[in-house]
Amino acid sequence: MFGIESSYYNQSIRKLVIAFGSLFNQLYICKFDQNDVVLEKTRVPITYGPKEKFVRKLKEDSQITDNHSVQITLPRLGFDITSMIYDPLRKINKLQRSTKVQNSIEYGTWSGVPYTINFGLYVFTRNITDNLQIIEQILPQFSPDFPVTLNFNILSEKVDVPIILNSVNTTEDYEGDYSTRRLITTVFDFSAKFYIYGQIKEKMPGKSIETVDIDFFDLFKGSTASTSNFVSSFGWTGDSTTGSATSTNGNNSVWGEKCPMKIYQKH
Numbered sequence: 001m002f003g004i005e006s007s008y009y010n011q012s013i014r015k016l017v018i019a020f021g022s023l024f025n026q027l028y029i030c031k032f033d034q035n036d037v038v039l040e041k042t043r044v045p046i047t048y049g050p051k052e053k054f055v056r057k058l059k060e061d062s063q064i065t066d067n068h069s070v071q072i073t074l075p076r077l078g079f080d081i082t083s084m085i086y087d088p089l090r091k092i093n094k095l096q097r098s099t100k101v102q103n104s105i106e107y108g109t110w111s112g113v114p115y116t117i118n119f120g121l122y123v124f125t126r127n128i129t130d131n132l133q134i135i136e137q138i139l140p141q142f143s144p145d146f147p148v149t150l151n152f153n154i155l156s157e158k159v160d161v162p163i164i165l166n167s168v169n170t171t172e173d174y175e176g177d178y179s180t181r182r183l184i185t186t187v188f189d190f191s192a193k194f195y196i197y198g199q200i201k202e203k204m205p206g207k208s209i210e211t212v213d214i215d216f217f218d219l220f221k222g223s224t225a226s227t228s229n230f231v232s233s234f235g236w237t238g239d240s241t242t243g244s245a246t247s248t249n250g251n252n253s254v255w256g257e258k259c260p261m262k263i264y265q266k267h
Contacts, residue, residue, distance in 0.1 A: 008199040012152050013117070016192060017081065019148050020119055020163065021046060023141075024077055029133045044134060046077035051122045051187070053078075075125040075134065083118045087193065090114035098155045106203050107154050112195025119163075121188035131170065131184045138188065139168070153200055161194045211237050 024046055031040040096111040121138075125131040142165035151157050166189040173183040213235040 010153050010197055010200070012194070012196050015150055015152060016117065016161065016194060017048070019150055019161070020190070020192065021048065021079060023146070023148070023163070024079070024121065024138070027077070027134055027137055029075060029130045042075075044075050044077055045073075046079065048080060049078050050080050051078065051120065051185075075123065075130050077134075078122040078124070080120055081117060082120045082189075085116045085118070087114040087116045090193065090195075100155050102154065107200055108203075109153075109155055109198055109200045112156070112197045115194065115196055117192045117194070119190040119192065121190060123186040123188075125184050125186075126182055128172075128184055131186055135168070135170075135186060139165075150194075152195075153197060155200060156195075156197060159194070161192055164191045164193070165189075166191055211235070 027044045027046075029042050029044060030038045031042075033039055091114055092111050094111055094113075097108060098111070099106060099108040101107075123131060123134050125134070142163075144166075145162040145164040147160045147162050150159050150161055152159055168186065168188055170184065170186040173185070213233070215233045216231040
């Protein structure tokens with residue numbers, strides 16, 4: 001329907017999800033004694049999944065056997081994609097084409113489509129102290145954005161993607177009797193502005209014209225070009241890589257102007 005010759009997968013969204021999760025995979029909480037000496041340091045695990053899934057696991061025991069059950073360990077982090085929104089303010093000409101030649105192969109694609117992907121980051125803890133420790137490790141990093149550099153594809157290398165912190169909300173689930181497990185949840189709302197790229201096509205690059213010879217004739221002395229009305233001859237040999245040109249007859253000037261020769265065959 002869209003004229004796509006074959007299926008493709010640039011993994012642009014997947015790379016962004018991995019980059020977002022990796023920002024929070026080195027968070028720790030510490031237990032202190034009365035003299036503020038660290039007694040225990042625990043790394044907070046992070047998993048991709050919706051908030052409702054984690055809340056369900058926290059409220060229900062996991063059954064290992066008929067006689068044994070366990071609860072999910074806290075603290076824990078979770079994150080997921082909440083929405084994808086087209087961003088018309090960052091739209092560029094859709095006919096703009098990017099190309100690159102590598103290993104004698106030309107890669108090309110059209111301009112990317114701007115989208116804003118919203119992420120939700122969820123912090124689950126048993127007590128407020130652990131929750132505040134994690135919050136204080138995240139908030140100073142965003143003011144309100146934190147740029148990450150991603151390599152999306154061969155044409156879009158080292159692209160800076162700003163990840164913006166929009167809001168933070170902390171809630172405490174205190175409903176139930178005294179035997180009900182306490183659950184403190186903090187929700188971070190993030191936005192990432194990036195471009196989704198279409199199919200990258202490959203083809204052999206066209207050949208360039210690297211040598212040009214020009215003969216000048218005085219047509220006032222004759223209606224056709226011949227040796228009788230020949231005036232002069234100029235020639236240039238160019239380098240398609242550097243774009244430089246040198247004269248083949250020792251003369252780099254025509255009517256007093258330098259002739260930079262870089263002519264490409266249309267393909």
